[in-house]
Amino acid sequence: MTATAPMKTPMDLRTHYLGMHLRTPLVASAGPLSEDIGNIRKLEDAGISAVVLYSLFEEQITKERLDLNRHLNAGTNSYAEALSYFPEPSQYRVGPEEYLEHVRRAKEAVAIPVIASLNGSTDGGWVAHARDLQDAGADAIELNIYSIATDPDRTAADIEQSYVDVVHNVSDVVTIPIAVKLSPFFSSLANVALRMEAAGARGLVLFNRFYQPDIDLEELEVVPNLLLSTPQAMRLPLRWIAILRGQRGLSLAATSGVHWAHDVLKLLMVGADVTMLCSTLLKHGIDTVRTIEQGVVEWMEKHEYESVRQMQGSMSQRSCPNPTAFERAQYIKTLQSYRPSGR
Amino acid sequence: MxxxxxxxxxxxxxxxxxxxxxxxxxxxxxxxxxxxxxxxELDRRLIKISSIRQQQVQEPLFEFSGACSGCGETPYVKLVSQLFGDRALIANATGCSSIYGGNLPTTPWTKNAEGRGPAWSNSLFEDNAEFGLGFRLSIDKQRDQARHLLVGLASQLGDELVTPILEAEQKTEPDIFDQRERVEALKARLREIDSPDARFLLTLADTLVKKSVWIIGGDGWAYDIGYGGLDHVLASGHDVNALVLDTEVYSNTGGQMSKSTPRAAVAKFAAGGKPIGKKDLGLMAMSYGTIYVASVAMGAKDEHTLKAFLEAEAYDGPSLIIAYSHCIAHGINMETGMRNQKAAVDTGQWLLYRFNPERTLRGENPLILDSRAPKAPLEQYLNMENRFKMLGKTHPDTAKTLFAEAQRDVTARWRMYDYLASRTTEGGAE
Known part of the structure; x- marks a missing residue:
């Protein structure tokens, strides 16, 4: 008689996000990889459970249109011999057609949900394009609506209200779910989350990372400088997801600093429905998705977890043994425990 | 700024x-x-004209033109006026440069404190090269006549005055300055001699100072309507300098396609994007082997532009400079047009090179490729300019095809020039 090993049941990694059923909590966040349909296919093959497409920017729709009009008409009627400098086209595509086409092609190419991303901060005409994204086949929309507020006459309340208006207006024109990608820079993030939900958001993506400008010392110029995230960046979404998990019924996505399996596990434990990957895929390649999933499964097996749902929220502020730890900004014990090395 | x-x-x-x-x-x-x-003004003899920082101090003899703000052509025209304006004769083809260069009743061409400035005239579209060649032939004939009379009058003028005038090399600003001094002395002496030859030589004496003939026009002239004449003049071997202000489109008449218009650009008569590539005027001229040819873009490398202009003028034979000139008909921000020039070179859309036949005589490869291998995809440059970008808005599928073909053009052209510039020549040198 030969002994046979018991059939191993695949780990249950399923999760819900914005009402969608996903195979795993690993989602590709908005980034340059999704500009290429081939990469989206590779992401699906590697096991990603949904993909957020690169962002369609408000300025792409409005500024580009204005620029095109301005430059194509510059000098018109200035000289008797040259009343214009370009042929008059019969039809222009100055909206988000290219992006919409990309959404359509992505949907045709893969079976996983495709989430379109809209990036802007004013309640302008661009908001109406959310409907076009839905018609193009997007399964959900991620709204990225933060801008750097520099006008001293605008209060925080004014700015927050304008964001709420954007969410409200988008939710008015679409039936697919909307997630709002927020920055951590609000005086009362918990209140903002509440208002976003009331305006129609089904989920929050925490947090947005911004290009922080750098200085070119030789040219004396301010230059945009993209720094990929490091694993340390996940501490901020970790804290806020832990806090919000107990307060709201919204879907919560963790993004920023999600690099390896243990980052994913920690974020799931504090209450993330999904974890979004970007920098790690850019740094280490698309196949990292497999490594992370395998790492998550191995850890769960080793620690005898049955499913992702079992661990989701288990370490949130509401469920963890020391909830005040998530609220303390200055921790005497932590500060005093650090000792400089060396002399 | x-x-x-x-x-x-x-x-x-x-x-x-x-x-x-x-x-x-x-x-x-x-x-x-x-x-x-x-x-x-600074003494021209003291300025190191091969250094752009010093050269730019030279007095411009072209100023306040009626060109569009931020015009990409006028910096090259100004450069000619600074370097050679006080002894230049300019034949200007019809086009933008003839309009902003002759916005009558005023003119942007001017003279220096000594009263010297370029002689300028505008010809037709189709005969400008021949028009400029006529300047050269006329000056050469007058100079030969002057030299003949000078030799005949040597006994009265004295060898110490005549010989240095006849043997002057006139290669540098100090050389030219000295020759002008000698010619002034000659004219003073001639006024004292009462003979028909002396009076005749007095009218011709100024031709003993080296003159610089420039044939200037746009790509509509050089690539299209005046091409046959330009080719004929370049093949003639005479010492003229042709400057092509290449906007890659008929600018003055409102953006019609020329044979210089690159693939995928939208222009009048090419509303669906130009389906074929740009004519390689420089390569055609290089095939003679006796023409100095340079391709420049001031916004990408101003020192290179300066070097090419100096070498072209110094070359004792025909020269052709093809100068990338950004233009309002490109649909760009004219305040930052020089950045477009740099992007064109960085992506390989525009090559910087100099082909100097004198190097062949020294056993060296005549072609020097001055731009580096493309360091960015062509699309980066194409998307900076609405002449290309608008194709994606009007004919998106065609845009994809033509952009891809344009990238192949750039890659193939770079490889060919890299090969031509690096091949071993007959003399054995690389």
Whole structure:
């Protein structure tokens, strides 16, 4: 008689996000990889459970249109011999057609949900394009609506209200779910989350990372400088997801600093429905998705977890043994425990 | 003031030159301007003209043109006027440069304190090269006649005056200066001699100072309507300098496609994007082997542009400079047009090179490729310019195809030039 090993049941990694059923909590966040349909296919093959497409920017729709009009008409009627400098086209595509086409092609190419991303901060005409994204086949929309507020006459309340208006207006024109990608820079993030939900958001993506400008010392110029995230960046979404998990019924996505399996596990434990990957895929390649999933499964097996749902929220502020730890900004014990090395 | 490199150390948004609202500045600046005009020009003999930092101090003899703000052509025209304006004859083809260069009843061409400036005239579209060649033949004939008379009058003028005039090399500014001094002395002496030959030589004496003939026009002239004449003149072997202000489109008449228009560009008569590539005028001229040819883009490498202009003028034979000139018909921000020039070179869309037949005589490869291998995809440059970008808005599928073909053009052209510039020549040198 030969002994046979018991059939191993695949780990249950399923999760819900914005009402969608996903195979795993690993989602590709908005980034340059999704500009290429081939990469989206590779992401699906590697096991990603949904993909957020690169962002369609408000300025792409409005500024580009204005620029095109301005430059194509510059000098018109200035000289008797040259009343214009370009042929008059019969039809222009100055909206988000290219992006919409990309959404359509992505949907045709893969079976996983495709989430379109809209990036802007004013309640302008661009908001109406959310409907076009839905018609193009997007399964959900991620709204990225933060801008750097520099006008001293605008209060925080004014700015927050304008964001709420954007969410409200988008939710008015679409039936697919909307997630709002927020920055951590609000005086009362918990209140903002509440208002976003009331305006129609089904989920929050925490947090947005911004290009922080750098200085070119030789040219004396301010230059945009993209720094990929490091694993340390996940501490901020970790804290806020832990806090919000107990307060709201919204879907919560963790993004920023999600690099390896243990980052994913920690974020799931504090209450993330999904974890979004970007920098790690850019740094280490698309196949990292497999490594992370395998790492998550191995850890769960080793620690005898049955499913992702079992661990989701288990370490949130509401469920963890020391909830005040998530609220303390200055921790005497932590500060005093650090000792400089060396002399 | 995108091109001004000198930034204020305490407030970096300010440069040595700044744009400001004009009305409140008119009165105070009027006095400043008048004071500026009283400042003496630097002695041209003391300026190292091969250094752009010093060369740009040379007095421009082309100023206040009627060109579009930010025009990409006028910096090259100004450069010619600074370097050679006090002894230049310019044949200008019809086109933008003939309009802003002759916005009658005024003219942007001017003269220096000694009263010297370029002689300029505008011809037709189809015969400008021949028009300029006529300048050259006429000057050469007058110079030969002057030399003949000078030799005949040597016994009366004295060898110490005649010989240096006949043997002057006139290669540098000090050389030219010295020759002018000698010619002035000659003219003074001639006025003292009462003979028909002396009086005749007095009318021709100025031709003994080296003259620089420039044939200037746009790509509509050089690539299309005047091409046959340009080719004929370049093949003639005469010492003329052809400057092609290449905007890659008929600018003055409103953006019609020329044979210089690159693949995928939208222009009138190419509303669906130009389906074929740009004619390689430089390569065609190089095939003679006896023509100095340079391709330049001032916004990408101003020192290279300067070097090419100096070499072209110094070359004792025909020269052709093809100068990338950004244009309002490109649908770009004209305030930062020099950045477009740089992008064109960085992506390989525009090559920088010099082909100098004198190097062949030294056993060297005549072609020097001065731009580096493309370091960015062509699309980066194409998307900076609405002449290309609008194709994606009007004919998206065609745009994809033509952009891909344009990239292949660039790659193939770079490889060919790299090969031509690196091959071993007959003399054995690389």
């Amino acid at each position: 995108d091109v001004c490199p000198a930034k204020n150390k305490s407030e970096t948004r300010l440069k040595a030159l700044n744009m400001a609202s004009q009305p409140p500045l008119r009165e105070p600046e009027r006095d400043n301007w008048n004071f500026f005009l009283t400042l003496p």
